[in-house]
Amino acid sequence: MQIPFGRRRESGDTDVEKASTNASEAGQGHGQQQLDPKVMDPNAGESNLTQEQEEMLHRKLKGRHMQMIAIGGSIGTGLFVGSGSALQSGGPASLVIDFIIIGIMLFFTVHALGELAVMYPVAGAFYTYSCRFIDPAWGYAMGLNYALNWLVVLPLELTAAGITLQYWPGARDIHISVWITVFLVTVVIINLFGVRGYGEVEYVLGMLKIIAVIGFIITAIIINCGGVPTDPRGYIGGRYWHNPGAFRHGFKGFCSVFVTAGFAFAGTELVGLAAAEADNPRKSLPKATKQVFWRISLFYIVGLTMIGLVVPSNDDRLLNASGGNTAASPFVIALELAKINALPSIFNVVITLAVISVANSSTYGSTRTLHALAERRMLPSWFGYVDKRGRPMFSLIIALLFGCLGYINEAAAGDEVFNWLMALSGLSQFFTWGSINLAHIRFRHAWKAQGRSMDEIPFHAAGGIVGSYLGLGLNILVLIAQFYIAVWPLGEPMSAKYFFQNYLAAFFVALFYLGYKIYKKDWSFYIPLQDIDLDSGRRDMNISEELAKDREEKAQWPRWKKIWHLFC
Template identity: 35%
Template structure:
C-alpha cells in the first residue's frame, strides 16, 4: 500500500482543450497518413469512402455512449470499470487486462516504427538506439505530471491537424488545376472499375482498415478521470469528434481519391508496414512541393510518438484502475505527489521493452505478441456498447429520467446496437478466407486476442462465481472514483 496522501486518486489537470485535442489526435495517425492509400487501391474511391463513413458513424455513436457514462462517473479505468459496474465483474476484469496488454505491446510496435522513420534521414545508426531513445522520452513525459502528458499530446496532435488542413487546401487546389497543372476533378471516380472495385467483399475488407484507423478515439474516456471539469469537457470533446472525423478522414480520403487513381502502384505499397510511402506525400509531390517526402516523414514520426505517448498514458491508467478494482496487485495503486501512477507506468514500460527486445531476438515471438493484441481495440468497443446499453436500461428501470443525465448519447438504443453489430462484423471479417482453407496458424495469428479475452473472462467468472448484475442492482448513481469506495461485486 502506498504511503502518501495522493494515493487512490490521480490529479485532475487535463483541461477542455487537452481532451478535445486528445480525442482528435487519437484518431489521426498512420492509419490516415499511410494506410488510407491501401483502402482506396483495394475497394476503389467509392468503396473506401463508404467504409470510412460507416466506421466513422460507428465511432461517433461509441464516443457518445462513452461520453454519457464518463460524465456520470469519470474514472481513469473508463470502460473496464463500466463493464464491472454495469455488466459483470468478469467482463471488467477481461476488458481491463486485455486493454492494458494491448497498449503495452503496441508501445513496442510504435518505438520500432519510430526507428524505421528515423532511418529515412540517418540510415547508418542502429535502429535499437532510436527505439530506446523514444521509449525513454515517452516514459519521462508521462512520469512528470498529468499536465506534461496533456501539453505534449496537445502540441503533437496540433502538428497532425495543421498537416491535414494544409493537405486539404493543397489537395483542393490540385483538383481544380490551380496547383500541379492538370485539373483532375472527379475523373478518377469513373476511371476503369471505379468508383467501386471488388464489390461488397472488397468494401467490407476496407472496414477493417478504417476500423484500425479510428482506434484510439476511446482515449477520451480514459482521460475523463483526470479532467478538471469532465461534465463540460467530455461532451464538448465528443461532440467535436463527428465533425472532425468528417473533415479529417472523409474529406481527406475524397481528396486522395480525386488526385491519385486507385490503380496507382504507389497506393498498393501504402501499408502501415511501409511508412516511406504516404498518399499525403504523393499528393504534395503532385502539387509540385519538392520537400513533401521529408516533411511528411517528420509528421509521421510525430504521429508515431503521439501514439506511443497516448499508449503509455492509457495503459498505466488502466493498470492503476485494475488495482483499485482489486483486479491487479494493490502495489499499483500508488501515485506520485503529482498524481502519476508511476509503478503502473514502470510495469507497462518493462512489458513494452521486453516485447521490443523479443522482436530483435526472434521475429516469430514478436509476431505472436502483436497478434495477441491485434483485435483488442474492437473488443474494447464491444464492451463500451454493451456497458452503455445496460447502463441506460438500468437507469430507466430504477426510476430515473433521461433529463437527469449530464450528457445524452445520440440515437439510443440504435447507436450502441449498430456499433456492436459493426464491431462484430469487423472482428469476424479480419480474415474469413483462412477458415475456408483451414489455415490454423493464420487463424491463430489473426484472431488470437479473441480466445485470450474469453479465457480471461471465464477464468475470473469461474474463480469468483460472478454473475450478470440484475438491472435493478446496477449502480447508476453519479459519482467520482475518488469519492466512492471500492465495492466487492462478486458473489
C-alpha cells in the same frame, strides 16, 4: 459506514443498496466531493491498497486538453500510413465507405461514453462501466484486453517511428535500434511530467496534426483540379475511380478495410478514459465528445476521399504501406506524384510526430487501465500505486518495459514476432467499443428500472439508447466480416496461422472472461438491473436545480445556436 475492504458482494447481497445510500449521503451538499474509490464497484471487489500507499490521480486536464485529445489525439500511422494498404486492398470507394461505417459507429459510441463519463468520471472509465453495468467477468476481460492492446502498440509505434525516419537517406545509415531508444526515452520523459505532461504534449501535437491534415486537403483539391504546375497529370477529377476502379478485390477487399479503419480510429475512446483526471468533466467532456463529429467527417472522411482522388489504388508503393513505412504513405505518395518539392519531407515530419503522439497515448491508456484493474483487486495491488505527483508508477514502469519489445527487430525472427504482437491488438478496439455501447444500454435500462429521472443525467448521448444499439450492432457486423476474412483471406491460401494472426484477440478475450468465471466460481451472465449501483463514483451529486437552469437557458437559444451547440 463503508463496505469493508475485504468483503466481496455475493449474489443477493444488499451491499449495493448500502453503497448507493452511503454515496447519496456523502454527496449531500458536496457536489464536487470525490467518493471513496473503494466503493465505486462493489461487483468487482474493493481496493486493498493501504491509505499510505494510495494517492489520487491528479485532475489536471483542462477543457482544451480534452478537446484536443478528442479531435486529434490518436491520429497517427493508422490514418497516415495504414490507409494506403486499405486503398490498395479495397479501392477508393471501399476506403471511404468503410471509414464512414466505422465513423458512424464511433460517433454513437463516443457519445454513449461521454454520457457515462460525465456521470461517472472514475478511473478506468469504460472498463469500470463494463464491470458495473454488464458483468465483472466481462469487465475484467475488457480491462485486460484494452491494457494489453496499448501495451503492444507502444513497441509497434516506436518501431514505426524509427522506420519513418528512414525516409531520409542520411537517417538510413543509423541503425533503427538507435531511433527506438531515442523515441522510448522521449516517451519516458513525457510521462515523468504526469497527466499534465500527457495533456500538453497531446495538445501541441494534436494541433500540428490538425493543421497538417487541413493543409493536405487543400493541397489535394488543388492537385485534383490540375492547379500544380509541376504535376504532369494535369486535371485528374474522378479518373482513378474509373481506372483502376472504385472497388478492388470484390467483397473480400471491402471487408478487409474494416480492421485498418478500426486501427486508424483507435484511441478515440481515450477522451472517456481521461475523464477521471479532468478538472471539470461535466463542462469539458460534452464539448470534447462533440468534437469527434469533426474529427470523423473532416480529417478521416474528407481526407481519405481526397486520397482516393489523387492516388491510384494500384500504385506499387501502396503494397508496402505497413509498419510505419512512410514512403508508402498515400499522403506522401500524393505529394510525390504531384512533384511538389519539400512537402513530402515536411509531411513525413508530421507523421513522425504523430507516431510519437500515439506512443504517448498508448502509454497513458495502458497505465490508467492497469491502475483501475488494481483498484478493484483484479490485478496485484502494486499496479495501483500512485505517487504524490499523480503518476501510477508501477503501471508506468511495466508499460515502458513493454516498449523495449521494439528491440525485437534485432532478432532474425523479429518480423514474425511483430506479426503476432499486432494480432493481439487487431480486433481489440471492436470489443472495447462494443462493450461501451452495451454498458450504456444497460445503464439506461437500469436507470429506468430504478425509477430515475432522465433530468438527473447531465449529458445525453446524441443517439440515446437507439444509437448505442446501432453502435453495438455495427461492431458485431464488423467482427463477423473480419471472421470471414480470417477464414478466407484476401490473396492468401487458407491457413490456421493466418486465421489466428487475424482473430487472436477474440480468443484472448474468451480466455480472460472464462478464467475469471472459473476463478470466482460465478456463472451468472449479467447483473440484474435492480442491483446495478447508479450512485457510487458520481463526482457531481444533487445538481438537478443547476441542470434545470441550464436547460431553461438553452431553450431560449435561437435555432442556429442550438444547431451549433449540437456539434460543438
